[in-house]
Amino acid sequence: MDGVSLADLRLNYTQGGLTEAEVADHPFAQFHTWLQQAIAAELPEPNAMTLSTLSEEGHPVGRMVLLKGLDERGFVFYTNYQSAKGQQLTAHPWAGLVFWWAALERQVRVDGRVEKIDPAESDTYFQSRPRSSQLGAWASPQSQIVGDRQELEDNLARWEKQYENQSIPRPPHWGGFRVIPHRIEFWQGRPSRLHDRLQFNLVDGQWQKERLAP
Numbered sequence: 666m667d668g669v670s671l672a673d674l675r676l677n678y679t680q681g682g683l684t685e686a687e688v689a690d691h692p693f694a695q696f697h698t699w700l701q702q703a704i705a706a707e708l709p710e711p712n713a714m715t716l717s718t719l720s721e722e723g724h725p726v727g728r729m730v731l732l733k734g735l736d737e738r739g740f741v742f743y744t745n746y747q748s749a750k751g752q753q754l755t756a757h758p759w760a761g762l763v764f765w766w767a768a769l770e771r772q773v774r775v776d777g778r779v780e781k782i783d784p785a786e787s788d789t790y791f792q793s794r795p796r797s798s799q800l801g802a803w804a805s806p807q808s809q810i811v812g813d814r815q816e817l818e819d820n821l822a823r824w825e826k827q828y829e830n831q832s833i834p835r836p837p838h839w840g841g842f843r844v845i846p847h848r849i850e851f852w853q854g855r856p857s858r859l860h861d862r863l864q865f866n867l868v869d870g871q872w873q874k875e876r877l878a879p
Contacts, residue, residue, distance in 0.1 A: 680770040683853040683861040685874065692849040692865040692872055693737060696773060699851070700735075703766045716742065717761040718753040726753065732764075733790065734782075739845040740775060741782060743790060747838045748807035754779050760844050770854035777846035787840035792832075799833040800824050850877070 689695040703711035712732040720726050728750065734741030740762060744751050754760060762775035791799065804820040811817060846867070853861040860879035865872045 677856055679854075679856055681853060682855055683851060683863055685863065685876065688851065688863050688874065690872075690874075692846070692851075693735070695851060696849065697735070699766070699769075699771060699773065700764075703769060703771075706766075706768060708766055708768055711766065713764075714740075714742075715761075715763040715765075716750065717763075718750050719757040719759070720753060721756065726750070734786075734841070734843075739777065739843045741786075741841050741843050743787070743839070743841045745802065745805070745807035745836075745839050746781075750808075751842075754842055760842075762844055772852040774848075774850040774852070775844060775846045776848040777844045779842050779844050782841035782843050784840065788835050790841065791835035791839070796833065799835075800828070802836050802839045803827075803833070855879075 689698065700711065710731070713729055714732055715727050716730045717725055717727045726749070730742045730744065730750075732740055733743055746752075746755070758779040760777065760779050762773075764771075764773040764775075766772070791802070794802075800821060803824040805817060806820075848864065848866050850862060850864040855861055858879060862877040862879055864875055864877050866875070867873075
């Protein structure tokens with residue numbers, strides 16, 4: 666490669682630290698605090714996260730999705746259940762999430778099992794989406810091979826005509842997944858690569874906190 670050497674790209678992290686005394690006792694509370702700070706900092710797509718699943722062959726597969734719900738049960742996102750990730754999660758209901766807030770020098774990792782959310786919850790969220798996004802859920806056979814862009818445009822036009830002047834129902838193949846964590850790690854960049862890593866593990870229904878070496 667021409668230009669700057671990848672080996673020479675490095676940043677000394679100096680934004681702050683994370684001690685055992687500063688972190689919340691419950692990881693969801695700590696995550697909520699960091700997420701709100703990312704939103705307040707006006708970071709682009711603060712709810713964006715890498716979702717990692719397992720393929721049929723057992724290979725890891727990652728992509729970016731958006732967090733759309735968070736409560737004491739877990740982390741919720743929405744997708745086409747017939748998509749590659751939807752089928753992978755149905756076959757192997759375990760996933761990893763990674764949030765990366767570069768400007769704050771922070772990362773959060775979430776590991777847990779996955780379940781489909783209640784259809785009524787998916788209905789409620791679907792009806793909150795823009796009409797164009799609702800139509801897109803019907804028009805796109807997500808992860809399937811299509812001939813060209815025009816095929817997608819034609820699909821969209823067909824569904825626009827189908828639901829002209831009507832409310833759009835949620836497709837039966839579209840809905841939410843919830844990642845129910847058993848491990849959550851909070852990473853704060855520090856100078857000299859001595860980063861702070863505080864990990865929560867769920868043991869017998871209780872969250873246990875421990876520090877990991879960077």
